Amino acid sequence: MKMFQLKPLGFAVAVQSILLAVPAGQALAQTDEKPRRTSRALEEVVVTAQKREENANDVPISIQAFSPDQLEALGVQNTTDLMKVTPGLDMGTQAGDFTSVFMRGIGSEAWLTSDPSVATYIDGVYYPFAPSVAQNLKGTERVEVLKGPQGTLFGRNAVGGAINVILKKPDFEDTWTELSVATTKAEDRDTYEVGMFVNVPLTDTIAINFAGAFNQDDKVYSDDSTIAGKPVPADKLFSGRAMLRWQPNEWLDQRVTIQGAKRDGTSTLASNIDPTPLGTAVGVDGERGRNYEVHPDLPIYGHLQSFVISSQTEMYFDKLDVKFLASHQAHSNPYNYDYDGTEFPGASFIVHRHEADIDEAEIQLLSNEGTPFSDWLTLTAGAFYFKKEQGFDPVELTVGGADLTNLDGALGNPGGLLGDLVDTLSPVLSDVLSGVKTPVYALSNVGMVEGESWSVFMQATAQVTEWMAVTLGGRYQDEYVGVAESRTSARVLNGDEVLLFDWKQARDENNEPYPLGDRTKAFTPKVSFDFTPFEDGTLIYASYQEAIKAHAYNAFAFYLNPAYVPAEETTAYEVGIKTTLFDDTVQVNLAAFRYELQNLQSQSISLTNGGALSLDSAGNSESDGWEFDIKADIFPSIFGNLVGTINGTFLDAVYTEYIDGAGHDPETGVFTQNNDFTGNRVTRTPEFSGSASLSNTWFVPGGPLEATVSYYYNDGFFYAATNDPRFSQPKYDLWGAHLSYLLEDSNLRVTLSGQNLKDEFYTAGMLKLDFGALASLGARRTIGLKVDYEF
Template identity: 45%
Template sequence: MFDPSRRLVIGVAAAMFACGAQTVSAQATDPVVTDEDATPPEPAPRRRTGLLEEIVVTAQKREENISDVPIAIQAFTPDALAARGIENQIGLMRAVPSLDVGSQAGYATIFLRGIGTEAFLTADPSIASYVDGVYFPFSPTFIQDFAGVERVEVLKGPQGTLFGRNAVGGAISVTSKAPDFEEQTTTVDVTAGNFNLIKPRIYTNIPLSDNFAVNVSAYYSRSDYHLDGTSGGEPLREQIDEGVRIKARWIPMDNLDLTAGFTRTRNQNNGAIGQNLNPSPLGQVTLIRPPEDPTTVNVDERLYGVSNTQLISGEATYSAPWLDIKLLGSDQQSSLLYNYDFDGSNLPLVSFDVPGHPADIQQGELQLISTNGMPGSDWLKLTGGVFYFRNTQGFDPVELTVGNINPVGPILSPILGGLNLDDTILGDLTDLDGRLYRVRASAQVKTESIGYYLQATFDVTDWFSLTLGGRYQDEERGLAKSTISAVVGDLDVGETFLGGPPIVWTMARDENNRVVPGTDTTKGFFPKVTLDFKPFEDNTLVYMSYQVAEKAHAYNAFAIYLRPQYIRPEETTAYEVGVKTNFFDGLMQFNAAAFYYDIKDMQTQYISLLSGGALAFENAPEAESMGVEFDMVTALFPNVLNGVSLAANAGYIDATFGSYPRAAGYSPTTGLFSPNNDFSGNRQTRTPEFSGSIALTKMWEFGSGELEIGADYYYNSGFFYSASNDPAYEQEDYNLVGAYVSYNHLPWDMNVRVFGNNITDEFYTQGVISTDFGGVFTVAQPAIYGVRVTWEF
């Protein structure tokens, strides 16, 4: 299926890795020349407040001012992130309207403008996530600390042409700092806060010659968990995060730029912690009672969670006379080990144990980007490329325990009297430590994908441009491993009692329970058309776009008594109009957009012990999302209030399911699982009707220092976690308030920042797993406050 192009991309990427190469788009700079008679350089200007910044983005694979890109984008520098108290992807939702970033069962779930997916376990996210051009499909690995970051870009709407694979709702792209040849710099910051938080970070850039440099970014964080309570009768575990990123850059000749990167992260926590706040009828029958204090956890499982990620990446750019030729490649190894109390209570009912959830990911990309040297560059820009992706990920193994009790010993002992059973199978059963039986499964999915893309922008006049783009995608995905066996104590029943191997599934089933192959291929061409206009002399940009994007089919390989599931590809057709402009001589930047998405076969996920396993997938036949949003940043009354900046944004979304009969899930009437609900017309999950935020900063400059204060407010009108729109799985409206005070002592290049997030201690949740026993919620952080000291030298 992939032979010719796969050989091309893999061969070039392999050759690149043999040289240990990666690159960034920045160009080499000339070595510094000293001259005693030269005029001393002017002192560096004082920085503008973090909210007001001009940002260059790479949303179209080339460096462009954000105001000139006909895509709805919000981008943030480290100063802008700090002004909002944002340190990771979860915090981004406070600055981006219509974005929801949650965490449930240890996984990140991202929704943007109503596009997202609950099928996060062995399917792919609908919002593509990138770090330095490397695609992260394994959702637990993308909730990272923003250490050593240059900028963060949030691209809204389908990005299928250039970002391609499964970017049906948008993309989040993080760019870390590139090694610099000019100056050795080091930044150290230490944060201390409540819940015994201590977090040191360091970033250092070391130029080793005028064409070779290295930078290192590292962090370590330790804190208590933000909720009280116990797991397995013991205190909750500490949260420990640590990571290191090393990048080396070499420019052996004027037109060749090479960089190699290595990243290693590790996280240790309480696993997929959650608590049952709304017991279902089954939960009530089994005597589950909601906690009196929702911020106190008390589950019978001794929870644990450890995730590890190792990434080796490379990028090389060759600047030819007409175009830049860029090669990217990476090898990504991730693992997630955790357990989960399925019923979310202190009763020994059902639990998951995942001693292995690995991901083995390789990717390579060839980009061809036209430059000003190309004939016709004054009216034509071209971007083309090939992207290859290979991945195997899933549970290996996962264990499901039902009833963490052992009735065998008490039953057999009186019957068998004093018979010594120590050396028999019955002896093993009577000596079990609490758990009588469980189901052990391996459930992994393999993917191999290649995409070819081309985008051309024609400047038809000096005020009108036409962009035509398209991507041809060929993706093969299927079962890598799907097995199931029963385990009694330490004994695999399939290999002992029954004398046979575990059940191995090689075929799958569709939504009608018909047998289908265990491997399938999604192919197709997906177009994009954009018209953009600059009708006024102030560089106001007005754009209209049409695009089709597709998310490939998926398999749920976790099957117990029914075959693995197959779900169809998801297709989104998107229409958008937008405007980017500025007012008051550039003191206000303003962007607004209106959009409509038509979604076919939206991929969804539900969890029930009655679904053929515990986890199940299905397609919602029809869905749509429409809305309007804006974001703005402005200097506020500069002639009166010097140094005051205001940022505001808001989004309104009407996101609903169309026809959605025969929907599996929990009935809002009975609270019990049913395969035959009708969710037609219901609101889509994790999509508030209205969300928005406002941030205000004020800076004073005096003598040797700068003092800045800021505050921000975020409002979310609430949403449903379930397609049933059952109030039992609803997040009601909530408000978040943050504030900070920052002082820069310029002679020492030192900053002290006192901050608080959610300072009103608002209660809200970040995710829920809907189970047969009720909603097991992930509770978000309460009031967080602390101090950070940063020293740059």
């Protein structure tokens, strides 16, 4: 058969170098382009997963890449929707805008003062601030999901993988505008969105584009829900971006981008769907929560703001291509949180300032066709610098609006489990506040962490034979992370503050004294082999790589000194194959992998453990699995344009050593220390997740008519290392469909869509608290109408 014929001599894989040897925007013009498919679901996507433009099917790593048309056809509106089309990916939101990302059993719930374990990049800018990870995808060129550690090229904290969003560049040829208006209707919920993208060439060498969106969301909760006795207001999100491009000649391409976003609403609103015994004691009704009805006594609010300015300079020299990136980020996320989520005046957190200031710079050196030995050697090298300050300044804790110096008396000496909690807190607070003589109504904590990191990296791919290539890579990282400030004050009756603690020393995982700052230094190597022995272009690869996530500090605790958590290390093994079958009508990607992790960083929250957040180390864990991704033209000679996709990940991710773990007891709900979670499943990792879609395009008068049916299945996972069923997401599935008609003469597209057509109940995220499982609920059945117009 043709697919098993060995390639003749003369084959070379230096296409990457040739692509970057021409000016930006012209790289693909010199390649052999296949005819454009009629279905948007099967468009081929060029990626930069190795810092170079390549076809996704030619990259020897597990990657899924999507064009804007593909994302729209599959119902993906923002980055958090990617999990519905990407097997092995879980993206959840909780406590408002905080996003937790897990990929193939690697991730982190330590998102308050630590960085994610799956890195997110927006046009080359690394976004470590969890509330800003979820992004609107207006004006996007493509989205790449890189699976497995990306420690060499993407580096900092990409121990689980990376999400790489590439934006559209300004174009010098034409002026055009894209407008979109969308509305969706669900049970007790309406959403509205207006989007815009404009491209304007100013001269032959200068162009600018703009992207903007406004979204209003009436929330997923029922009309009966209230906040402090009043109706739940809608969330409103404004986002905008401007990119200016200057290309004076064929060897220089300069871009400057300014983007910002602002969200006002009640993003921290959550539903207690499974109370602990303590939650039941104070009257939490889990069934009411599962019916999308919430009644917190606190006037909930959330005001996320984000501003990012970045520049990219690309220079194409005879023997080398150079790219330089620099950026500054300023994020702010003030909010409050009702700890019990009920009408009961229990504990609440008021975050007056939660912010992050981040500076980055990176230089990349890329070989091209003029580089010596470019006929068999491809080189990528560079250096990366990162600096941040992030945290709370301040956050306040109140308990029932009561005098914390006399909690028993203020709450009327409650009995039962609530009394047990008060009995636990009262001695601690009495000791903490022993020097304060007036009533104390809040504890105020300032917890700021700082970090500075630099790294250098290099990756070389050598074409050893006509059909085999070897890649060697490595990255050296030196990162400082420390506590910039950690202090606690008491707010007394007249509004003054009395300083209680100004911590000058941290504590390690054994509660022993530890410095307030430390360094993580590491060299992480990569070795991979890829084989293309058959004439049909089948790619077979095997890789070994390491990655590291720097140590962390929790500076956010009211009556405990800051906690140090050691660095998180990942060792990964992977084999895979990418091939086409049946005369290129079926694309098949298969991969098997094993990840070994040390010191998986974890997070828990309890009033009895520092009054707020605690970080600890999960010791060791292993993640073994395999996955498939298949796209096919289904019997094109019969159906013409019928396209199917199916993918899935089978995953066995367990804690192989997790002693001295902290969490809520599955029986009593009481927060306890020194638990042994060895053998439990890793949080947010279902044993199987996958998706499928079926799409057809008909050519009717006026233009193409497209219909798509999509399906997502998740067999369930735990939110807590305790593997407590109370803090879990049972198996669920989501059906979606859309019908889209494009009037080609007028460039007008009308789309009717439906999501979660079975009206399945599921959670989008969850906090494990003393009073129960406070969940962010997934969207109910929605029917939407969208109009896109380009002129």
